[in-house]
Amino acid sequence: MTCQELLDLLHDYVGNELVIESRTTVEVHISGCLQCGTLVHAYTHTVRVARALPKCNPLPAAFEARLRAMIEPELKDKPAE
Amino acid sequence: MFDPPPEKLTPEIVFREYAPRIYNIARRMLGNDADAEDVTQDVLLQVVRKLDTFRGDSQIATWLHRVTVNAALAHRQKRANRQKHESAEADDDVLGSGGPVTPGKRWEVGPEESVLAAEQAAIIEKAIEQLPEPFRDVYVLADVEGLPNNEIGEMLGLSLAAVKSRLHRARLRMRDLLAPHFEGKVTS
Ligand SMILES: [Zn+2]
Numbered sequence: 001m002t003c004q005e006l007l008d009l010l011h012d013y014v015g016n017e018l019v020i021e022s023r024t025t026v027e028v029h030i031s032g033c034l035q036c037g038t039l040v041h042a043y044t045h046t047v048r049v050a051r052a053l054p055k056c057n058p059l060p061a062a063f064e065a066r067l068r069a070m071i072e073p074e075l076k077d078k079p080a081e
Numbered sequence: 082m083f084d085p086p087p088e089k090l091t092p093e094i095v096f097r098e099y100a101p102r103i104y105n106i107a108r109r110m111l112g113n114d115a116d117a118e119d120v121t122q123d124v125l126l127q128v129v130r131k132l133d134t135f136r137g138d139s140q141i142a143t144w145l146h147r148v149t150v151n152a153a154l155a156h157r158q159k160r161a162n163r164q165k166h167e168s169a170e171a172d173d174d175v176l177g178s179g180g181p182v183t184p185g186k187r188w189e190v191g192p193e194e195s196v197l198a199a200e201q202a203a204i205i206e207k208a209i210e211q212l213p214e215p216f217r218d219v220y221v222l223a224d225v226e227g228l229p230n231n232e233i234g235e236m237l238g239l240s241l242a243a244v245k246s247r248l249h250r251a252r253l254r255m256r257d258l259l260a261p262h263f264e265g266k267v268t269s
Binding site: 046050055064071 | 224248
């Protein structure tokens with residue numbers, strides 16, 4: 001396996017989508033190629049930090065107030081059953 | 082992803098639970114506060130007015146993602162037209178072919194980043210803003226929101242192969258953008 005071939009498989013490797021044979025080939029290459037080992041490490045980390053970003057940072061306070069005022073009529077129209 | 086709502090949906094719950102999530106997706110896709118606020122307002126009104134049609138299960142989660150993405154794309158298109166700017170055409174060559182890559186040094190990172198330091202989160206958000214839009218959309222939905230590639234393809238009108246390819250190149254670009262901050266630094 002060449003470094004370019006490894007690069008082409010990286011998305012599927014990190015997503016656990018490779019069949020076992022391809023997975024093994026990738027792992028053998030990584031164990032013998034410092035450059036690809038470093039790449040895989042950084043790529044994996046890139047994926048992990050994105051998943052760790054907060055999904056619901058609070059709204060900016062001024063916007064939250066405006067938004068609440070805007071849906072206020074809807075709140076009255078639809079009382080909880 | 083949007084978690085299933087805990088109780089019967091009311092406008093108040095939608096406001097509390099979902100407005101921030103809608104806002105965060107729109108903010109990351111559009112890259113500025115004002116546009117994200119417009120989109121959040123649009124989507125929230127749509128949701129509140131359609132509440133009766135939801136059974137309060139995970140049905141709403143899929144729907145919310147789709148409506149938010151549609152609203153963000155429409156908003157971007159409107160802005161592009163208004164400014165007679167070059168529109169957000171999906172130019173797959175923007176980020177090159179995905180290789181060869183620069184070697185780089187080994188990243189020194191902690192074993193677990195379930196909680197990111199605020200400083201790190203800011204660096205990552207800034208890098209996301211620098212991704213070209215077609216790549217940013219896929220990246221935000223796949224790697225930040227954690228949506229499956231096939232759902233993203235449906236939302237953006239892309240084949241599965243195109244989603245994978247853009248995601249892969251977005252990740253490589255993110256790696257480049259983050260490298261100066263993570264290479265050889267101990268952050269744990
Ligand atoms: Zn290699």
